[in-house]
Amino acid sequence: MCTAFQLADFERESLIAEHRFYVEQARTRLLSQFANIEAEAELAEQEHWDRSGESFDPERHDPGDLAEAARDHGVQFYQLLGDMHDRTRLSVVAGMYHHWDKSFRRFLIRELRWPRLVIGDHTRRTLWKLDSIKLELFLRALGxxxxxxxSFPRLDAMRLVVNVFKHGEGPSLDDLRQNYPEFLRKQTYAWGFSDDTDMLVSDEQVDTFAAAIETFWQELPSELTFEEDSELDVPKDFEKAWHKDQA
Incomplete structure (x- = not known):
């Protein structure tokens, strides 16, 4: 038997602690800033009304029109803050996902040098470039x-959410709609068409994503072994890269 990787307890704890720090600080420094957007919108409406009163001329201005304009300003302020809150949540999720993905790939690249699976620039770079499906196939070849x-369903949903956030419409949106429709607003229009702007992640769903990453690090085995003389059914991209490095 050959060891593919070993994950020491102290490293597992360090990875989890780093992840928890990110989540806690994101809640405190970013997401908490949107806790009172209703009150802020009311204040924005009042300030708009007050500014209108400074130049009010009863012969030229209708108080009703000014009041309506102030209300419209407050509503727009609330909607814009709500949109910013949504984008901030998605940014937090994207940062969380990408850091986890890079940490895991970096761990694999370091460990897979010992069984001589990562033997040079080509194999190292290929492990960075493999998409999530091919990386899964690579890991499955190792057992x-x-x-x-x-943790996989939430991590898979998070991958799709991040892709839609980054790229907009495309295959990830289709997969999200089919497999995880809870991340899309219910359609309220007659023509039944939706796009990437219908994607929405709640604070509670951010928490489930955070928990999934922590659970992943806990589920990852302390040691992974495979048959040394077996022919590994790895993705063609990695096989080609290995032969290039071998040459």
Whole structure:
């Protein structure tokens, strides 16, 4: 048997602690800033009304029109802050996902040098470039099926959410709509068409994403071994890269 990787307890704890710090600070420094947007919108409406009163001329201005303009300003202020809150949540999720993904790939690249699976620039760079599906196939060839992890469904949903946030419409939006419709607003228009602007992540869903990453690090085995003389059914991209490095 050959060891693919080993994850020491102290490293597992360090990865989890780093993740928890990010989540806690994101809640405190970013998401908490939107706790009182209703009150802020009311204040914005009042300030708009007050400014209108400074130049009020009863012969030229209708108080009703000014009041309506102030209300419209407050509503717009609330909507814009709400949109910013949504984008901030998605930015937090994207930062959380990308950091987890890079940390895991960096861990694999470091460990897979020992069984001589990562042997040079080509194999190292290929492990960075493999998409999530090919990375799953690579790990399955080594005997690790991450789809069996309890954390996998939330991590898969998070991957799709981040892709839609970054790229807009495309295959990830289709997959999200089919597999995780809870991240899309219910359609309220007759023609039944939706796009990436219908994607919405709540504070509670941010928490479930955060919990999924922590659970992943807990589920990752302390040691992964494979048959040394077996022919690994790795993705063609990695196989080609390995032969290039070998040459």
């Amino acid at each position: 690790l099926d991450v789809r069996k992890f309890a």
